[in-house]
Amino acid sequence: MTTLKDLSQQLGLSVTQVSRALNGHADVSESTRERVKALAAELHYQPNVSARRLVSGKSGIVGLVLPHLPLPPEDGQFIRIVGGLSAHFSRLRMQFVLHIAEESEDILDVYRRLIQSGAIDGFVIIEPQVNDPRVAFLRDRDVPFVLHGRDCATPDYPFFDIDNHAVARTLTRVLTRAGHRRIAFINGLDGRAYVAAREAGFRAAAAAEGLQSDALMHFTGEMVESHGLLATVEAFRDSACAPTALIAGNTRIAKGIFLALAALGLRVPQDVSLVAHDDILHDALSHVFDPPLTVTQSALDLSWEPLAHCLAGAVEGRSLSSLQRIGACRLIQRASVAPPPEAA
Amino acid sequence: MTTLKDLSQQLGLSVTQVSRALNGHADVSESTRERVKALAAELHYQPNVSARRLVSGKSGIVGLVLPHLPLPPEDGQFIRIVGGLSAHFSRLRMQFVLHIAEESEDILDVYRRLIQSGAIDGFVIIEPQVNDPRVAFLRDRDVPFVLHGRDCATPDYPFFDIDNHAVARTLTRVLTRAGHRRIAFINGLDGRAYVAAREAGFRAAAAAEGLQSDALMHFTGEMVESHGLLATVEAFRDSACAPTALIAGNTRIAKGIFLALAALGLRVPQDVSLVAHDDILHDALSHVFDPPLTVTQSALDLSWEPLAHCLAGAVEGRSLSSLQRIGACRLIQRASVAPPPEAA
DNA sequence: ATGCTTGCCCGAAACGTTTCGGATTGGCAA
DNA sequence: TTGCCAATCCGAAACGTTTCGGGCAAGCAT
Structure with a gap:
C-alpha cells in the first residue's frame, strides 16, 4: 500500500502538498500537480479510507432498513434495488449496507440503534407512506436521508420520484x-x-x-x-x-x-x-x-443512481435544491x- | 459521540488504561475495569470504527461478488442470502457489501479491482464450481475468503457446507x-x-x-x-x-x-x-x-451465521481448523x- | 526603501484508537 | 537493608489523512 508519505518522499515534497495536489486544491502549481498525479498513478496510490474517514468524522456508510424479509413476488425486485444502490454508492466510494429488522423490532428502534452507533452517515427510505414516521424521525434528528418517492409536491428533504x-x-x-x-x-x-x-x-x-x-x-x-x-x-x-x-x-x-x-x-x-x-x-x-x-x-432501475447521488450530497451537506430530482416518464x-x- | 478521552478524563485514568480495560487486557485491576465499563455503558460509548480500522490496517469490509443480477426464481433466495450475511456481519461489527459485476466484466477482474483498492478484507464465495477459479485466484493472492460449499472432502480453506x-x-x-x-x-x-x-x-x-x-x-x-x-x-x-x-x-x-x-x-x-x-x-x-x-x-438460512464467523476468523488470521464447519442435516x-x- | 499582494509551499496539529516500552507502587524474600 | 517480582498504571508513538496557520519569495505599487 503506497501512502502519501511514500509519494512525498519520492517527490521531495511535503505530505501536505501532495494531498492538496491530489485533491485539487488551488495553491499547487500546475507542474507539481502533474508530477504528483503521474507518480500516484504509477504507484497505484489509493487513499486509505479509514484515515480519510477518521478525519472527516464520517463513516462513509449509508444504509437501507427493511422492516422484514421481503416475500415473493416483491423479493425479486428487492435484489435489484439492493444491487443497484450498492453499485452506485460503491462508485461514489461509499459503502451501502442492508439492514433487515427482526420481526419483533419497531422499525424506529432500529434507526435509533444504527444512528447511536455512529456508524451510519445516512439512509435510503423506500416505499414511503403518507406522513411516513421514518421521515419525521430522521428529520428531527438531523440525520441525512433520501426518499424514493415523496410526501407532497415540494417536500423539504432530498428525494427522487416520478410525477x-x-x-x-x-x-x-x-x-x-x-x-x-x-x-x-x-x-x-x-x-x-x-x-x-x-x-x-x-x-x-x-x-x-x-x-x-x-x-x-x-x-x-x-x-x-x-x-x-x-x-x-x-x-x-x-x-x-x-x-x-x-x-x-x-x-x-x-x-x-x-x-x-x-x-x-x-x-x-x-x-x-x-x-x-x-x-x-x-x-x-x-x-x-x-x-x-x-x-x-x-x-x-434508473432510480438507484439519482438516489445514491442525492444521499451522498445530503451527507456532504449540499443545498436542498440539487438534491431533489424527478425522473422522466x-x-x-x-x-x-x-x-x-x-x-x- | 463519546470518546476514550472523555471517559479517561471523567475517570481520572489514562486513555491507555481505559482502552485496555474495555478490551479485556490483563493488566487492569478488576475494580478499575468495573468502573470503566459502567461509565462506558452510561455514556453509550461506541468505539470509533474508522480509528480502530486505521490502526488495525483492516477496512472491516467484506464482500460478495455476483457475476450478474440474479433472475427469478433464484432472486428470492438471493435477498435472503444478502440479508442474512448482512445481518451477521453487522453483528460482528463488519460491513458486508454486495457487488454485482457488469455483464461484460470477467469476474476475476472484479476481484482484482476490489483487492487492489485495498478496501476489502475478504470475500464470501457462493455456488462454487468444481475447481472453482475464484478459489485459486484468491488463494494465490492470500486474500481471505470463505466458501459456501467445498471442492473436496477436506479443503485447505475456510468453508461452511453440509455433507x-x-x-x-x-x-x-x-x-x-x-x-x-x-x-x-x-x-x-x-x-x-x-x-x-x-x-x-x-x-x-x-x-x-x-x-x-x-x-x-x-x-x-x-x-x-x-x-x-x-x-x-x-x-x-x-x-x-x-x-x-x-x-x-x-x-x-x-x-x-x-x-x-x-x-x-x-x-x-x-x-x-x-x-x-x-x-x-x-x-x-x-x-x-x-x-x-x-x-x-x-x-x-442457517448458513449465513457460520459463513460470517468463518470469514471473520479468516480475516483475523485464526487457524484453519476453527474455520471449517459442517452443518447439521x-x-x-x-x-x-x-x-x-x-x-x- | 516599504508595504502589500499573490503563488507556492511547509510544519504541526488533529481525528480516536491500539500498543510499545517503561514507570511506579507494594509486598515479600534474601 | 537490598533486590526482585507482580500488579497496575501511564506517556508517547503510530496508523494515514486533512487542514490550520503560517513562511518565503517574487512582483508590484507606494
Missing part, C-alpha cells in the same frame, strides 16, 4: 380522449404516497374531462396479479355500471386484469380498454402482453386502447 | 430399504461442487446396496420446477426401464416432478416413491406437498415413500 400525479392524469386522458366515460383505476397499496398521488391525478383528470365522480371506480391493494384479478371481477360484477376502461397501477396488476377479463369473456381492446403504468419489471413487460399495452413508462401508445363498444 | 455425499446416501438408502431397485436422481446444475458430491453419494450408496449402475438414472439441470418436470418425463419415456423411485435435488425440483407425475397418471407413493433434499425454501416447503415429502432437511420420514408396485 405520479401526471402519470395518472396522462393515463386517464388517453382513455377519455378515446371516448371512455366509465373508468376503473386498480391502484397499489392504500397508504403509500405514490398511490395517493395517482388517485388524486386520476380524479383531477377525470373531473377536467367532465366525468362524474360516480363514473369512476378506484381499488387499492398490493401490486400483485391476484389483486388485479379480484378487483377486475369486482368492477364488472354489476354489468349496469361496469367500466369500459381500466387503469392498472403497474404491469403486474395488468397481468391479473388480463386473466380476469379472459375469464369474463371480455376482449382487449374491443370490449374493454386497458392502460397501465410500466416500471419495466422484468417479470411483467408491457410489450409482451397480447395486445401490447399502452403505458406510461419509467424504468424503476413517457407515454407509449400501443394496441390496448380502443373506443368503448357503445360508441362503435 | 452432501451423506445426504445423497441417506436418500438413496431410504429408497433401497423400501425395496426400490430402479432409481432416478434429478440433481442440480452440472459443474456445481455439491451436485457432484451428491451424485457420488448416490452411486456409492446404490452400489453398497447391491444395485447395478444401469438401474440408476441421473439428470442435471437448474434447480427449477421445469427441470424437475422435464427430467421426470424423460425418465418415464421408456416404460420398460422406468424408475420406481425418484430423488429430487431440492423441493423446487420436487414440485416439477409432482406436476409431471400427475400428467403421466402416476400416484405418489403408490406408483412412484419420491424423496428430496429440503433446504427449507420458502416457495417450496416439503410438508405442504400432497403427500408430504420424505426429506433430508437442513435450513439454508436430519432425515424426516413422511408419506412419499412406499414399496415399489411390483413388490406389492
